[in-house]
Amino acid sequence: MQxxxxxxxxxxxxxxxxxxxxxxxDIDSFFSATLLKKIKNWNISHFYDFSSIYKSNQQPKGEKLIGVDIALEGNAYCFDNHVTLLNAGDTPNPNSCNINNILNITRDNYFQKYCMGTNMLILSLFSVFDLKSLSDDQKIFLWCVDVSYKGHYSNYENDRNAHSTYIEILQLEPIADVFDRYSPDDFRQFIKEYLLFENIKVNEAGRLTTGIRLDLVQKLFPELELSLPEEKFIKTHSFKLGKANLPQNKKLFKGENKRLFSSP
Incomplete structure (x- = not known):
């Protein structure tokens, strides 16, 4: 990263x-958490599926909690790739590791946003791999997470320019060479083969489960620990889904929607 x-x-x-x-x-959150596990030895203790929050029955005590590919407000800790500022002048969460916050991306300049996965942010920050040594399949996987490849093939020049800009900012040129050898159909086929569109869920026994072919991803990255936590996850909070009008600024957003927890 620059x-x-x-x-x-x-x-x-x-x-x-x-x-x-x-x-x-989703796969972006899980693969990002897997990278952080390797880099920092942090463990997954909570799970959020946009309707409920779950907590592991083996949650370590005395540790601070961070959201992985989850945008949090206030002073909460998180890595994410979302646009969280409504207008210029809004104050970002100072503990959010988010390029869009740093570059003041809002609704007004939304099409200049960082539009790649949280996994790419973490790879760029911590130099997890020697990017030059990765195979084409490894590179394609990284671009398929959160469909980060899409901007390169967009019909809109603005999208293509933004994609190129963030490749430069994150210094991802060593893995961008696959765009010269593969088509959008190749990336889409890879997503289908690895079932990267599948979600992670909590089953009736309280275990995390997914249809994502983590066995195939594990073969791609044998140095990573690509298995979901085995412990039981217990539901601690449930939420109702609803709609709210998007206001003019974040202050009004909080004031009019005091019970709002998550805004997808």
Whole structure:
């Protein structure tokens, strides 16, 4: 990652503090958490599926919790790739590791947003792999997570420019060479083969489960621990789904929707 952007990331991500992680329900969150497990030795202790929050019955005590591919407000800790600012002048969460916050991306300049996965952010920050040494299948997988490849093939010049810009910012050029050798259909076929569109769920026994072919992903990255936690997860909160009008600023958003927990 370019030093100018990297230096603006929250300081806590460089610390040796022992955090635990809250996982959400897709491959971007899980693969990102897997990378953080390897880098930081952090464990998954919570799970959020947009209707409920679950807590592991083996949750470590005395650790701070971070959201992985989950945008959090206030001063909560998280890695994410979402646009959280409604308008210029809104105050971002200072503990959110999010390029869109650093670059002040809002509704007004939304089409300049960072539009790749949280996994790419983490790869770029921590240099998990020697990107030059990755195979084509490994590179394609990384681009398929959160369909990060799409911007390159967009019909809109603005999307293609934004995609190129963030490849440069994150210094992902060593894995961008696959765009010269493969088509959008190749990426779509890869997603189908690995079932990357499947969600992670909690089954009736309280165990995390998924249709994603984690066995195939494990073969791609043998140095990672690509298995869901085996412990039981217990539901602690449930939420009702509803609709709310998008206001003009974040302050009004909070004021008019005091019971709002999540805004997809």
């Amino acid at each position: 030093h100018e952007i990297k230096s603006k990331m929250p300081e806590w991500i460089w610390s040796d503090a022992n955090f635990s992680m809250c996982l959400s329900n």
